[in-house]
Amino acid sequence: xxxVFKTVYEGGTGEIIIKKSKFIANIRPVDTEEAxxxxxxxxxxxxxxxxxxxxxxxxxTENPLMRCSDDGEPSKTAGRPMLDVLLSHxxxxxxxxxxxxxxxxxxxxxxxxxxxxxxxxxxxxxSHIIHKELGINxxxxxxxxxxxxxxYYISQEELPVLSSEYTDIVKxxxxxxxxxxxxxxxxxxxxxxxxxxxxxxKQVYFTIMNSEIHLFD
Numbered sequence: 582x583x584x585v586f587k588t589v590y591e592g593g594t595g596e597i598i599i600k601k602s603k604f605i606a607n608i609r610p611v612d613t614e615e616a617x618x619x620x621x622x623x624x625x626x627x628x629x630x631x632x633x634x635x636x637x638x639x640x641x642t643e644n645p646l647m648r649c650s651d652d653g654e655p656s657k658t659a660g661r662p663m664l665d666v667l668l669s670h671x672x673x674x675x676x677x678x679x680x681x682x683x684x685x686x687x688x689x690x691x692x693x694x695x696x697x698x699x700x701x702x703x704x705x706x707x708s709h710i711i712h713k714e715l716g717i718n719x720x721x722x723x724x725x726x727x728x729x730x731x732x733y734y735i736s737q738e739e740l741p742v743l744s745s746e747y748t749d750i751v752k753x754x755x756x757x758x759x760x761x762x763x764x765x766x767x768x769x770x771x772x773x774x775x776x777x778x779x780x781x782x783k784q785v786y787f788t789i790m791n792s793e794i795h796l797f798d
Contacts, residue, residue, distance in 0.1 A: 582784070583642035584715045584758055588674045590788070593707030599696045601684025606704030608677045614640055617648075617676040624678040632683040635659035635697060637667060638676035645673055654681075658693035666701040672710070677701055711788045713797060716741065716756030718782035719765070723751055723773055730772045740765075741787065741794050756787060756794075 592609035607624055611617045617638040625634045637649040637660050647668075649660030663677055679700045688696055723731060728751045735742060735755060746752040757765045769777055786797040 582715055582759075584760060585712055586642045586674075587670070587672050587710060587712055589672070589705075589708045590711045590790070591709040592675070593704055593709070595700060595703030595705070595707045597696070597700050597703055598684075599692070599699075600686040600688060602686070602688065602696070603682040603684065604696055604700035605680040605682075606677055606700040607680070608675060608701075608704045608708050610674055611638065611640065611676050612674055614638075614646055614648075620676050621650075621678055624680065628680040631680045633659065633681045634678055635663060635681070636676065636678045637661075637664040637701075639664070639667055639673045642673055654693060654697075655690060658690055659697045662694045662698045663701050666698050666705070670705060670710075672705075677704060679704075711790070713786040713788055715759060715784060716787055717759055717762060717784050718743070719755055719757055720780045720782060721753045721755070721769060721777055722780075723753075723777040725751060727773045727777065728753075731769065731777070734768060734772060738765075741789065743794060743796075754782075756785070759784070 589608060589610045592607065595606045597604050609620050611620060617640065621636045628634055633652045633654050635650055635652045635654060640646040647664060649664040651659045659679065663679060667675065667677065679697050721731065741756045743754040743756065766779055769779055788795050
């Protein structure tokens with residue numbers, strides 16, 4: 582699993598007009614090909630009277646699945662240029678549909694490529710783009726005498742803390758990047774002379790927005 586990747590948290594809608602042709606870009610986060618296709622079909626039904634509903638999507642972080650459609654526009658003037666914008670922004674797990682209402686003036690091959698790419702960029706500008714990071718959820722159990730050292734280390738390493746529980750002992754739930762797993766366990770062992778219990782829970786993707794941690798399935 583990739584440790585960090587870029588995607589959209591909330592999709593947006595962008596609109597541009599070029600030589601009286603209207604281009605409407607709708608972007609949504611998706612995790613499966615089926616979800617991407619469903620979104621494309623939904624937009625085709627919504628904009629049933631449009632000249633074209635071109636699309637592109639990328640699914641996955643390693644060997645990603647990529648598909649695009651010109652939907653009747655000249656070959657490689659819409660879908661592929663749209664996909665290139667997503668790739669240039671290093672995005673994945675998203676789908677974009679650009680709807681065109683023809684304005685009566687032909688744009689030419691180069692004009693179409695620029696128009697569809699500009700529409701996608703406008704749609705991305707209206708979307709909330711995030712970095713999803715992979716973290717291993719650890720539960721650390723220790724006593725009050727050692728918690729200060731552990732908290733200082735966690736703060737220095739900027740490890741996200743999900744929760745803390747103070748009873749007769751202290752339990753911390755936090756996230757550690759897989760690449761730092763061994764160093765984390767070693768450091769906690771050193772700080773507590775092996776007295777702290779460190780239990781690995783599961784791997785999750787997360788992002789931090791407005792100082793809040795958001796977890797993803």
